[in-house]
Amino acid sequence: MTDDLIFQTLHPTTHDLGGFKVHRTLPHRDRTTIGPFIFFDQMGPAHLPPGEGMDVRPHPHINLATVTYLFAGAIDHRDSLGTLARIEPGAVNLMTAGRGIVHSERSPPELRREGPELSGIQTWLALPRAKEEIEPAFEHVARDRLPVFEGSGARARVVMGTLWGATSPVTCHSETIYADLALEPRGSIPIDPAADERAVYLAEGDASLDGQMLEPHVLYVLRPGTSATLRSAGGAHVMVCGGAPLDGPRHVWWNFVSSSRDRIRQAREDWSAMRFPLVPNDSLEHIPLPEVPLTVSYP
Template sequence: MTEDPVIHVIHPTTHDLGGFKVHRTLPSRPRTMVGPFIFFDQMGPAHLAVGEGIDVRPHPHINLATVTYLFDGAIDHRDSLGTVARIDPGAVNLMTAGHGIVHSERSPADQRAQGPALSGIQTWIALPERFEEMDPAFEHVGADDLPIVTGAGVSARVIMGSLWGTPAPTTTYAGTIYADIELDAGGVVPIDADADERAVYVAMGDATLDGMTLEPQTLYVLRPGAAMTLRSERGGRVMLCGGEAFATPRHVWWNFVSSSRDRINQAKEDWKADRFPKVPGDDQEFIPVPEVPKTVSYP
């Protein structure tokens, strides 16, 4: 008897942020992490009105790295290191919080003038304990610098780690695989069994896994050690994520991730007391610590 290729199905929690929706599958009650991935959000797709845009005010992070990847639109990133960087589709922004960083994300002025598109994935990577309190860092890798692996009816951009033997230049802190797989109508691609933990997510279109229909905006955690085949009948876009299994648990509260709950409580107090660094050029606003955050780990 063939074993089910999927061990967890994680349906999204959807938040309407006014003009666009965010679908969140990690962290969740069924599962907090897949490899180092501890947060998985799909933004949009949406097209905002002329003159509007996203304005994510300055907010803090600790003990994690954010990974921003767009399908459409653009975002201006600023952080407390003094970084100013625009991300466009196909590129990746990797911001490593380490012992603490603050950043903002806003629609560029030229995008607002035409009514900005917004479509993409933002994930967080938990840092191994030896890197949790490292110095903050920022890395932008352009679309032309991320390798694309092609096959019959398939084009896959390797965002982090290595896919089918082709590595991305993006920094990793633990074993990581992250790829954007575009399938034409009738496209077929193998999903290797190398990583400790893996998941697939249909961002657009349709796909099946070993004959099992995959619902959009749903995270499917795959059985370890099992090779399987991804197909699309009409065309689809599938994210593959995963990597090294962590031996120790991670806790999530609001924008903070850590192996220590005490460290998260300290970060809360530091943000309330204005002890985090400022974002140059964007220091007049901030997001306060919420009474009840939307992002938490379970239990």
């Protein structure tokens, strides 16, 4: 590994959620954000037992946007705007929390009989300060609407932003890049150097960056302006993320992200008092405010 290319190496914290594992690389003790990305989770891969499924009960968010992207399986999303949307592999769910939203994520009922698959990436993007309190919104972009770049045994789907000359239709609240790279055996692809902050993440398989072998579930933060080529001997699944630096530090406490600690404190009080809106057709249960959350970052 050369210091000229790799700026930081962020190893994950792994949580066993019963039936599947989550590998979390952001926020990290050594770094909170990469561009607007402030949370980076890989879910699975897993095949849950027959009759079971993923059930993330209603919970709140503020001052961020969530991006859900699946490799396998399906998730039914419901939120306090009245949205019901099923996400499947290669599509994008972008939920903008803004001043506040509540949502749930569950395995579809018809997939539970034989045991659902679960594999994918969930990220959070911190909103620019000027947009932290915008109206909440939800956007689903189907797989066939995302542009694809192909060449040298590689296929790159542009999830957000502009990469390899192609631009995704998914809304970006600030300068963002996000892509899903599938490399065939002996495939290769150059990593676009345009964004100020970039990272590569090996989700599955084997891959090297300019000859340096990459470890699975690790975020490799690249130095600005550097060019590099990603290669795979046996095939790989790699994500690229990043964008422009945030306009100041962000605080994270549980599901809340904000430039203001007072705003997070208010959100905690509002959720405890159930002052957030309810999720239609999924309002009988919720995730209570934790005393000690798994995710806390105060830069």
